[in-house]
Amino acid sequence: MPDSFHVVCPACLAVNRVDPGKIAQGPTCGKCHGKILEPKPVTLTGRTFDAFLAKSDPPVLVDFWAPWCAPCRAMAPAFEQAAAALFPSVILAKLDTQEELAIADRLRIQGVPTMILFRGGREAARTSGARSASDLAAWARSNLS
Structure with a gap:
């Protein structure tokens, strides 16, 4: 892991530099002081x-x-577990396609759940369908190499 890396605060969008040695302390945003x-x-x-x-x-x-997607709701706990398993090397995020139709259209999301792995803001890999936590973590790790 590098000496430091940048993470955007999901609340205020401030870019924060994070020291990997201080991740266990729960870094907070320098601007809004929320957890980042x-x-x-x-x-x-x-x-x-x-x-x-x-x-x-x-x-x-x-x-x-x-929210209307039963497989999405069923996979939610597995996605939470995968977030813990991949932390801190991968950040996991959720986007409600019903609320954010423009983004879903732009990315050509044709079915949910769909997971996209982004690196440097660009799509690196995509998969669709509900998966277990271990499968999600393995899939993400295999697409990082």
């Missing part, structure tokens, strides 16, 4: 999506889901 890096998924919106992906150094795995 936790072993659980971050909720993204249309306002935060592009900035969060483009300015965060760690890869970001986004779960594109919808």
